[in-house]
Amino acid sequence: MATNRRKFMHKMGAAGAAIGSVSVAGCSSDSQTTTTVDGGGNGSYSRPIEEDLPEERMMDDVIHLAYTEQYNPGRYQANRLVDQRLTDEMGIPTVTDPVEATVVASREEAGEYDMVTYRWSANNGEPDSIIVKRFASDGPENWTGFSSEEYDEIAYEQRQETDDDARQELVHEVQNIVGEQRPENQFLFNEYYYAFRSDRFEEDFVVVTETGLRNIWNYTQIEPKSEEGNTIITNNWNPSDQLNPLNINAIGPSRNWVPTRFMHDFLIRTGPNLEAQPWAATEWEWEDDTTVTFQIREGMTFHDGEDVTASDVVWTYQMMLDKEPPAYLDNVVEVVESVEQDGDYTVTFNLQDPYVPFVKTTAGIVPILPEHYWTQLMEETGTTNQPWRITIDNDNPVVGSGPFQWGNWDQGSRFEMPSFDDHFMAPNIDRRIQRPLSTPDAEMQALINGDYDLLDYWFGDTQQLQQTVGENDFLGSVETLGAGRQSAWVNCQRPPFDHVPMRQAFNAVVTDSQQTIINEAFDGFGQEAHTFINPSLSFWHNEETTFFEGGIEEATTILADAGYVWDNDGNIHYPEGMTGK
Amino acid sequence: MVNKRYVARRFALMVTSLFIVITILFFLFRQVPGGPMSAFTNPRMSQAARQAVIEQYGLNDPLWRQYIRYMVNVAQLDFGQSFYYGNSVSSLITDRFLNTMSLMLTAFVISYTVGTYLGAQLGWLRGTAKERVGMVVVLFVRSMPVFWTGMVVLYVFGFQFDFFPIGGMREATASYDTTTAKFLSTDFLYHLILPVFTLSTYYTGLPLLLMRNNILEVLSESYIDTARAKGLTNRRVLFVHAARTAILPVVTAFAIAIGFAVGGQVLIEQVFSWPGLGREMVQASLRSDYPVAQGAFALLSAIVITMNFVADLAYTYLDPRVRLGES
Secondary structure (H helix, E strand, O other): OHHHHHHHHHHHHHHHHOOOOEEEEEEOOOOEEEEEEEOHHHOEEEEEEEOOOOHHHEOOOEEEEEEOOOOOHHHHHHHHHHHHHHHHHHOOOEEEEEEOHHHHHHHHHOOOOOEEEEEEEOEOOEOHHHHHHHHOOOOOOOOOOOOOHHHHHHHHHHOOOOOHHHHHHHHHHHHHHHHHHOOEEEEEEEEEEEEEEOOOEOHHHOOOEOOEOOOHHHHHHOOEOOHHHHEEEEOOOOOOOOOOOOOHHHHOOHHHHHHHHHHOOOOEEEOOOOOEEEOOEEEEEEEEOOEEEEEEOOOOEOOOOOEOOHHHHHHHHHHHHHHOOHHHHHHHHOOEEEEEEOOOOEEEEEEOOOOOOHHHHOOOOOOOOOHHHHHHHHHHHOOOOOHHHOOOOOOOOOOOOOOEOOOEEEOOOEEEEEEOOOOOOOOOOOEEEEOOOOOHHHHHHHHHHOOOOEOOOOOOOHHHHHHHHHHOOOEEEEEEEOOEEEEEEEOOOOOOOOOHHHHHHHHHHHHHHHHHHHHHHOOOOEEOOOOOOOOOOOOOOOOOOOOOOOHHHHHHHHHHHOOOEEOOOOOEEOOOOOOOO | OEOHHHHHHHHHHHHHHHHHHHHHHHHHHOOOOOOHHHHOOOOOOOHHHHHHHHHHOOOOOOHHHHHHHHHHHHHOOOOOEOOOOOOEHHHHHHHHHHHHHHHHHHHHHHHHHHHHHHHHHHHHOOOOHHHHHHHHHHHHHHHOOHHHHHHHHHHHHHHHOOOOOOOOOOOOOOOOOOHHHHHHOHHHHHHHHHHHHHHHHHHOHHHHHHHHHHHHHHHOOHHHHHHHHOOOOHHHHHHHHHHHHHOHHHHHHHHHHHHHHOOOOHHHHHHOOOOOHHHHHHHHHHHOOHHHHHHHHHHHHHHHHHHHHHHHHHHHHHOOOOOEOOO
């Protein structure tokens, strides 16, 4: 990384130095002149210049709220590149403001930023979680403040459209609206690299999805080649800290979400291509736009031997409707009107409003809990009103019906999950043990030494890992395109990004920087990105989404056309009649 | 002899100090930007869910009410429930405390035993070539950052030669049913060797230098001349007459070190992937997990304050001239 970093900083320096000479080319009006800027390798372009501009039109600092370099070096370097280009080449004074991860969310929600960068993905492969929540005017996660009546209308229409092809058109359309108005500007779609012990597993059976190797399809299908391969020891993100499936922390962060999902069953699961696949439900059918019926698979049992029936499914959802766990407010409480059982293996949901994403974002996320176990647990612990506060540990373990079951949890150190042989997708391995080490170097060495069988996560230098795999013929690797995108969201509620041309110009600069960002900041692991739906969601991704090309020249043209001018020192000023914050 | 009134007064002072420390901790952590909800790192947590969790933990109450509730609970030794882990702070801290103390106590006992002995020897050998070489070695080792030593030791013995495990407290496949079995297994002791070696190497310097300096002072006392004049062996003069006096400041240093041991050695815990209280304290502070951060720092303060008190009491036994609380 050190070498790359030096190269990267060198390129940044070159980019900064590229704003060569500035020369006055001619007069176009009484007070305005046009200046030709030598854009280095980007040719030359013109920008309007005015003298004696009032101070209130001068653009004040654009605050780029960012994660620290330590948190994510690649992202930080990408931020610095874009900020430097905006400042040096566009005259937009941009300040990178790195803060601890804990502060980013609170400042973003309070609107204390001009742009903010991080990675975000669609919930369980369902685009609605972005379309409505992030960009609808009343979306609960619309922190940019983006607002468009046309957008809102289509966004709400798509979540009611049960015909896939018709819905696809609508989803493509909203991507275009956001693409045109640019509240979000994608840096890249990240690609990831994962390593495993190829001497212990049949490579043809390794299943890679958008989450890499840590997916249930891989863990149930991977075929051991040797005795060591029967136990998969892996790093996990961090030690798991919360495994109560009703707790909000158990279904969010990956360190908890992965084991929680492995131990439970869901009505459906998203498949390797993020499509809804039958799981505990063998089929489902929309009876009308608010009623959907699921047929439960027969012969399933919980880890304690009790049968899984429609009664458990109904109890799980009804309990959530009654107790309202914070983790399931969005997906269950605000969505489901009632749930009914018809015989032992049929469940019907009546929804409050038409909501097509229900299949993935509710049925694919709510774990089926054993009624007999949880009622007993709630009574014994005296936690009947807030069951998400029950401490799940070796004394009160998880009892689910998933392909893996509770083994032993040494909190902070390791968590062991033996496979559940009676499952309809019983794993070929005997157990999975997650045991994080605190540095990527130690993790890589553990893989070489044979202490690890595969790396579920890799936060170290990807090139170093690639080199290690190349040097050791007992190691194999897979690459995958993640489901999210790394983006900069802008604050549409205050200057300068409350003005659409400024957002479009910003997009032109970002687009022009993407290849450098991918190659230098992310070691070549990424794809150019122009929309908020990742190509992993191939059915929904609109590769024709509007975006702005042409780099600094195009950005300058967009801004000049909108009335922005520059002073003799190269500082940008707002159009007449507009002022800063 | 220990004056009972003095002990009672010191005890009251200890409780007051703790009360002040806990109060400061309560308000201090609430000044950290980010807020407690940052403990919930689920990026998809909605505003409604966030509000529900805030109310669940009583964080919507006025600060003074939260403070009173917290102090009442602490008085009953209830440090609350971790925002991050969801389980009780007491059980979490107990778990991490055992991990840390098993590492730090072992390292301190080794380093203070070896350091005291070698310090006495170096003091006795003052002016000789052995002393000069010894001092250079001690200062060299002492000046190496402990995390760096740890990384070198890990690289050589873990990465290169594969003699020792590269992290953690136990083998990944090992599973123990009881706490005793966890800490008495050979597996655990095997994992303990490298971090304890690293820490002991570093910590030996302080008692060693302290002991050496004290020995130098004591050796000029007339009672040492008397002991020598009586014809006692060098060994007896050093360890029975000189060392017993010289060891007093080392006892104080040891007591205070034990107090700080609770905080662990964050960097060493990080290098050796040791799930100790030090890392947990840092993480809890970063996550604004107030209950864990407050509980851990309160424990640290309580032990430092208590160990200072214990050191004072220990003086009366080690040095009969000391009479606590008497004018």
